[in-house]
Amino acid sequence: MMAKDPNSRSDFVRRVLSVVKRVPPGRVITYGMVAELAGRPRAARAVGNIMASCGDRSVPCHRVIAAAGRIGGFGGNIAMKQALLRAEGVRVAGQLVRDWRERTWPAAGGRRRTNK
DNA sequence: CGTGTGACTCAGT
DNA sequence: GACTGAGCCACAC
Numbered sequence: 083m084m085a086k087d088p089n090s091r092s093d094f095v096r097r098v099l100s101v102v103k104r105v106p107p108g109r110v111i112t113y114g115m116v117a118e119l120a121g122r123p124r125a126a127r128a129v130g131n132i133m134a135s136c137g138d139r140s141v142p143c144h145r146v147i148a149a150a151g152r153i154g155g156f157g158g159n160i161a162m163k164q165a166l167l168r169a170e171g172v173r174v175a176g177q178l179v180r181d182w183r184e185r186t187w188p189a190a191g192g193r194r195r196t197n198k
Numbered sequence: 199c200g201t202g203t204g205a206c207t208c209a210g211t
Numbered sequence: 212g213a214c215t216g217a218g219c220c221a222c223a224c
Contacts, residue, residue, distance in 0.1 A: 094221070113206050117220085126206040128220040134205050135222080148206065155205035163205090 097121060098132050105145045108171045109187035110179060112149050130154070145170075151182030 091099070097120040105111050113126040113133075122128065126149075133143045134157065144166040148154035153174070156163035164174045173180040 092221080117206085122220065124207085124218080125220045127204065127218095128206085128222080130205040131203085131221060132205090136205095143205080146205080149208085153205090157205070160205090 094120060094122065094125070094128070095132050098129055099136065099138055099141050102133075102141045102143060102146055105142060105187050107142075107145075108185065110145050110147050110167065110172060110182055110185045111187050112147055113154070114149055115186070115188075116146060147179055147182065151179040153177045153179065 098116055101116050101119040102111070113129045114123070117123055117125040117129045120129070129146070133141075133146055134155075136143050144156065144163045146154070147167075153160055153163055153167075160177070167179065168174050172182075172185055179185070
């Protein structure tokens with residue numbers, strides 16, 4: 083069993099993967115949110131790098147999107163990411179997610195206020 | 199150990 | 212709404 087080796091990655095990477103794995107189906111999360119849950123609210127960029135290097139297929143990296151509901155990237159196969167999200171019930175329009183506000187996880191508790 | 203790069207984010211124009 | 216510049220972080224070389 084243990085075909086995987088999560089221990090070979092750094093702590094931060096392990097934490098990021100853990101967060102993404104916790105994202106339920108039909109839900110999406112932004113890189114910044116993952117970074118924050120991972121303990122580095124400013125490491126959105128690093129999270130993107132980790133996803134690009136994610137060697138763990140158990141991680142639904144397709145549920146990780148950029149801020150403002152943008153799809154972001156997917157190793158050049160953005161179309162696949164859109165299809166995967168759509169297959170989970172997420173409304174995707176081109177490179178933009180329409181219902182990301184209601185599908186962002188964890189539930190931000192509601193909509194944003196006048197101030198970001 | 200310094201530099202460059204990238205599936206990012208924010209603020210300003 | 213779109214583009215630009217600057218900031219921030221981890222990893223490969």
